[in-house]
Amino acid sequence: MSRRCCSAAIPRPLAAWRRISSPYPTRQNGHDAPSPPRPDWGNHPCTSPTTSPAPFNADDLKPEHAEELGAFLNGIVRHLSGKHPEGSVEERAARTLKEAVGVHLDGLNECFEDEEPETLRARKAAWNRLMFIVRPWEGLPQFDAYRWRLVLHTDADEAVEAARRLLASREKAAQEKRRVLEGR
Structure with a gap:
């Protein structure tokens, strides 16, 4: 774990972190990609x-x-x-x-x-x-x-604040999209 x-x-974007730690297999042409060969570690x-x-x-x-x-x-x-x-x-x-x-x-x-x-x-x-x-x-x-x-995050307060910022940015994007669609 x-x-x-x-x-x-750490100078890597958050998207790279998510890619690296994804628990899901990668997909190739709609099929699960074969796992890379792992060395035989035995015991x-x-x-x-x-x-x-x-x-x-x-x-x-x-x-x-x-x-x-x-x-x-x-x-x-x-x-x-x-x-x-x-x-x-x-x-x-x-x-x-x-x-x-x-x-x-x-x-x-x-x-x-x-x-x-x-x-x-x-x-x-x-x-x-x-x-x-x-x-x-x-x-x-x-x-x-x-x-x-x-x-x-450093603590729960920072995690909550990050979630609030994410929700606010999504709401702003949704409002902008509605505004653009209504303006057509």
């Missing part, structure tokens, strides 16, 4: 999903979410490192992943000190950066796609 991070803003050492609730806003994220995601990614790294000789390109890529994840997890863990708006924005951005790192493993049995997903 998906998780969220905090820190700086790799990743942890299984836990039962902590899914975060929907940055203020829902807890240190446990970061720990679970870190354990999953460390399991991937152990699996990759164990299959390849030291110094090989694959083993180096696994070490690089471990370092990158460590840096991002450290940044996320710094965002659990308080619930100030600036800290919540940082937590949201850090979580979302980790979501882009973990996305290639979506589909594995150990990947918790429900909980490990992008966070779109």
